[in-house]
Amino acid sequence: MTTMTLRRSDADIAAETPERSQAYRVARGGLVDRRKLLDFSFDGTSYKGFQGDTLASALLANGVHLVGRSFKYHRPRGILSAGSEEPNAIVELRSGARREPNTRATVAELYAGLEANSQNRWPSLAFDALGINALAAPIFAAGFYYKTFMWPASFWEKLYEPMIRRAAGLGRAANAPDPDTYDRMHAHCDVLVIGGGPAGLSAALTAGRAGARVILVDEDFKLGGCLLAENQWIGSQAGVEWAAAALDELISLPEVRILTRTTLFGVYDHGSYGAVERVSDHLPVPGAHAPRQRLWRITAKRAVLAAGAIERPHVFGGNDRPGVMLAGAVRAYINRYGVLPGHKIAVVTSSDDGWRTVTDVLAAGGQIAAVIDTRRSVPHELRRAAESAGATVVTDGYVAGTRGHLRLKAIEVVDSYGSAQTIACDCLAMANGWNPIVHLDSHLSRKPVWNEDIHAFVPAAMPQGMVAAGAAAGRFTLAECLATGAEAAADAAQHCGFERKLYPVPGTEPESTGYTPLWRSPRIKGKAFVDFQNDVAASDVELAHREGFRAVEHLKRYTTLGMATDQGKTSNLAGLSIMAELTGQAIPSVGTTVFRPPFTPVALGALAGHHRGKDFRATRHVPSHAWCEENGAVFVETGLWLRPAYFPRAGEKDWLESVNREVNTVRSKVGICDVTTLGKIDIQGRDALAYLEKFTANPFGSLPVGKARYAILLREDGIVLDDGTIARLGENHYVMTASTANAAKVMQHMEFCRQWLWPEFDVQIASISEQWAQYAVAGPKARDTLRGVVDPEFDISNEAFPFLASANITVGGGIPARLFRISFSGELAYEIAVPAAYGDALWRAIMQSGTPHGITPYGSEALSVMRIEKGHAAGAEINGMTTAADIGLGGMLAKKKDYIGRLMKDRPGLTEPDRPTLVGVRPVDRSKRLRAGAHIIALDATPSLEADQGFLSSVAYSPSNGHWIGIGFISRGPQRIGEHVRAYDPVRGEDFEVEICSAVFVDPEGSKMHV
């Protein structure tokens, strides 16, 4: 038997003298590496711990129990558990941009230099000013805020709410971008084993030996689960040794993947699972090129849920006092970490396994102050052992209250006769039975079922290939864990096509798991907490009952029970049991809480992975991108594309001057613009024309080979989907363009029509958007410019290649190209396409060829100005709400064919004469700047919704006109040309007179395109 290295008085404990390093560390034993001493700090005080410690075990080794303040009452809180269920010991880990609020000290691995701070306290943890809230606890009952803070109404935002918000919340998030990276991994397996305790290890061994692809996931940094925390034997080996041997064998199996430090947080449909691996959280900072965490997206044919169970606290007065712990946690700190959590430890138990604590404490050299068993009969040998160690043993008793402030000093015990006594102790271990971890199987909306034998919810019929084993299935003995894990895995492997083979399970010591839970102490002194973190007391459950919040969902929402960061892992059942008692129902009749993913909280960064900053979404570059960058283009995000917006030149004072120059140059000389972003679709096949006739709203039957035509597409509801051009390259060969924004949508729609609506058509459709670099070359000198790049055998004169002509040509001495004579700008214009690898070369060649003609590159801004000058509808007009008639193209629609959208476009609401219709607008005072989004109202109107007559959709400064112009939708617009109205734009403080005019501001006859 070992003894403690130091014996300390209570006064010493209260003083928390840091220089007495690791005073509570047992001399030997535990799984920490005592050769690796680590420095760390908590609230600015330095301590030492060992490799293999958690922050919690290291703090306990140093006698630190007080680690946090509660949410509402700011009560001092300590360390309840030794695992991820911890509600109390949550701290801010690290600092600066890496600060991690609400980190559970019980799972935070110790590393050299770890820095942690308590949270939700001011000015200090020991003296928290808001501790005064505890005094006001009689007022701050559940739901009190629904009943007050209502007068006067304006005070809520100004006074009450800011006050509440400052007081509420827990830790502080970092206030800088997260400097670390997050990785993502897709993994597939036959058998996923969740949990690396005895059941999980047994399962992984069985499935792995069968040859199945196995993934074993455990949230801990060490495999073994309860074997690490308990003194148990498997065959001739200590449990820990058996686990180590199992791990060795698993590592030797090539198809077994072991993921430690990995929490399986969510179960999704069809065998999809989410897990997060904390790759670098046990290090001061991630290594070079290493992520902080990695999201595992696992697809498994079968899963064995061996996640274990969570011990239940007792509900009695002051059960939240630092020093009050779960009994299993006390054993874990002793056996795994070599730490005695107290000098004089008392045990309150409703189960046989609580008595193990007595054995373990004594074995570690600790003192047992008392054992209170809430049951009538206790095995004699257990009682004798405790009494012979000097402990007071009370049966059929309970704990009513606790004493101490920042640390437990004594408990008030009531015996079976109802008489009370005070027993001094600095740690109380609670053993009230175990709840199987049913969280994961309830993620797919399965409700667990009540098992009266073990007084706990257990998984119901499991969803989609999952099966529970071991403690997670309510099979608590070590023998059952090993056996059920193996059986579940053997079945799973068999399902996946492997031989079902069970290996002999090694023997274990007999275990008694009998217990009769005490849901709450009959007499309670002080506040008895059900949900520690959210400060929900038994009295709050009573109040909820009184006010009619009796269903589990109401109870939870009214009291906030189970809604804290621990999701009520240690509290839900206690709340239900009290409500059951109050309503005279059985526990399952009150209801079950549906646990939501994630099992434990997951960093947002891990779920986002690579996709942040510039990598949030892909960036598509146009073929001329390199040239544009070299030449100082200003780029703009257009969907996923990055397009050159304009090309500033030295001496130009703002973007407008550059854009004006680009427009003027195009209109007077020549310009080149990268229009590769357009969708380009190749359509071939015997029925290509028949298909297009049904697909497009305007007729195409008469389009000859070598010609292009504007195309208008409707949705089936009669609204315009998109517009583009269709060129006929051959008898059964067309190429269509779609707008940049709608390219993917149009392609999907075409496939829908081909595959689903009209499968009988023999038509082949391929996207060629990426294959071709395509440039608009526009302006009076466009032909002269192109002449310099088009191979000489091709005649591109106006006669040979008139407006709307299209042809396959070659450039640069045999490079295949496509030439279309189409114009968005209203000028003599071409679009020329070459295979994208030659896009850069073509651009440079055109720039060179155009230099004598004064060519300018122009960007999306000038492109937009020129299309507005021509009154062409684009994205702001084809906005999903407008009909072809609305944008002035009603006359183009075919009369004699069936096509998508034909019937629905004629509904009365879409054909009303008052519908806002596309027209132009110009300011009466030509110096005024129009703004898109301004509404149109009559000159004498009082602004109101009823006065609204339309709005401006697109505006531009027109260098050709020398003033701002706009196009937009105005009720009966085309009939009101010349009328003056107001452009009403209060969000930008503008309201001035404008004139309704034709939407075509430049070359209304369209003669320039035809020269």
Added chain:
Amino acid sequence: MRYSLFSVLGQALRGQKDWKPQWRDAVPRTEYDVVIIGGGGHGLATAYYLAKEHGITNVAVLEKNVIGSGNVGRNTTIIRSNYGLPGNIPFYEHSMKLWEGLEQDINYNAMVSQRGVLNLFHSDGQRDAYARRGNAMRLAGIDAELLDREQVRQMVPFIDFDNARFPVKGGLVQRRGGTVRHDAVAWGYARAADERGVDIVQNCAVTGIARENGRVVGVETSRGFIRAKKIGISVAGSSSLLASMVDMRLPIESHVLQAFVSEGLKPLIDCVMTFGAGHFYVSQSDKGGLVFGGDIDGYNSYAQRGNLATIEDVMEGGMALWPGLGRVRLLRHWGGIMDMSMDGSPIIDRTDIGGLYLNAGWCYGGFKATPAAGFCFAHTIARDEPHPVSAAYRLDRFATGHLIDEKGMGAQPNLH
């Protein structure tokens, strides 16, 4: 007992012993003037306004589960009236006005918090669309401000202004928008309706709707037949299932929308903020949790849970907008079932069946509409004609083409 600071203080001294159930758990009677199917926010508000505005108190609200267990308790608590189309604007503004006086009206603190709703934009086109919307709001007398990048930076300095894939160019803010404690809305309306005599019947599932001569006469329920002169359906998420009981097909699909909450944090963000270049919106609850969401999962579902692809999409949006969130942890995510309508707008109307009324199709915008939906649905039921502010929400608008399609997505519910 009336709720006030004094009653709370008084009860603090008496150990909170005198509080009574906030509403009676009523046993259904055999006949009512009006039966409202659905004890969510809308159904309870409808019952309250039937009693308050129209003096109709012989009303039952039938809820298959417990009240407030549907979308009123599963949403992200946002209220706003920043719509752009004339069919929507007056309705949502009416709702906003009701929110502004709600707590005093029903004597229940639902924590209506007008902390502002900020919609970010990232392109000139988006700016113009928001300007159009803001101007429409201003025309209707609703507050709206267009902010430039620097003004946005002052409101939310922590978002990514330096390295963003889609740089923030500005925002549209409605300062009267904000959040409300969602559960309290259901409970508050329940308590206020109960006080006026409405029966709130829980655990009472409607299994059939009985008709005689083209008129409804009552409902079959798990607790027996209940006669009713008029029946209002207010069961967002399940509207099609109820409609199928009278052989109606609706322009609605049921879809799952996920919502998310982070661990509790000290105050970080003081408004509701929406990302304009991805699916992400966020606010912070009074308890400190960041409440956020994104796009619907996109497929028909009644399962109240979603899948990882959407979760990742939302988190990517969150990290892109607010890279300081990387180490903040997601605490919980869940799903609610939306009535996704064919134009993204709701229906408050009579049906072709006498005495049967429909309140449906709220997409993911139903919570903010709760007071006005109740108010207008009560009006429609009581007067047999639409209330002027909800007059556009007709069931036949899909046939007539009077669509209210704010997003311009057309007849595909999962795109709204």
Added chain:
Amino acid sequence: MRIRCPHCGERDNGEFSYLGDATVVRPDGMNASAEAMHDYVYLRDNPAGLHRELWYHGAGCRSWLVVTRDTRTHEIRDVSSARDVALARHTGDAA
């Protein structure tokens, strides 16, 4: 969610986009009525249970698929090529 594309095998639902009800049939041709078109475009059974629905494997083989799925549990009973289903439907019309 995982969808077993009949051409590509099982894939994550993120690769697919959803359109909706596959039981409604477009009233094709010049004789179609506006009323029938309205029903096709707007009205849905929206069942809680098995639902035949159209998905597009956009990030894979660009096939439209008819998926039979339970909307209460997301369980998928069948996935077929939409074109095959459509061709069978057309053949059925002719017969």
Added chain:
Amino acid sequence: MSEAIASMWAPRSAWAGYAKPGRHGRTQGEAGVRLTLRDGIGLATVIVADGQTDALRALVSERYGWTLPEPGRAQLFRDRGLVWSAPGQWLAVAETREALRDLPQAFRGVAAVTDQSDGRAVVRVSGRNARTVLEKGVAVDLHPRAFQAGQTAATSIAHIGAQLWQLDDVPTYDVAVARSFAGSFWSWLTEAAAEFGYEVEQGPAH
């Protein structure tokens, strides 16, 4: 055409501006991943006309000695052949674009052919950690029990549409993405490969 212009007509690599030859990422030990940029290869979409699958099968066999692959399969010999890409659709692959130049003519009436040689950026991923790197982005099971040499998948990687095919059991993969996405794909690929160290090299020029 002037001589000055003629000298300009050089194709530009889809990876130009993004990929830099040499060793990157983790510096210790041998690079775990080798990234070979495959420029100048020939690619073409072949879509069979209705009812012509048998005719196409015969044609590819007679004319090119290729096999028409079943769904999910790639039939390549010395970097030439067909990769299945969709029902009735294949991607023809050759070491040069010229090698596929006569395809449209050869398949006339049987299949529609569209050149995609410039539409895709192709990178060959090999080395010890090749599969692991791809598994970071590919949701398809690449384990040898599920995916072997001669198999292909059209899928998405980091939100970018991609087609990959496995060339051998080492394993070596070719990954093709749309050309305009090359920069973003490269950003993902190199971030995924950095922890193993990676070597970038230009593929053989043709």
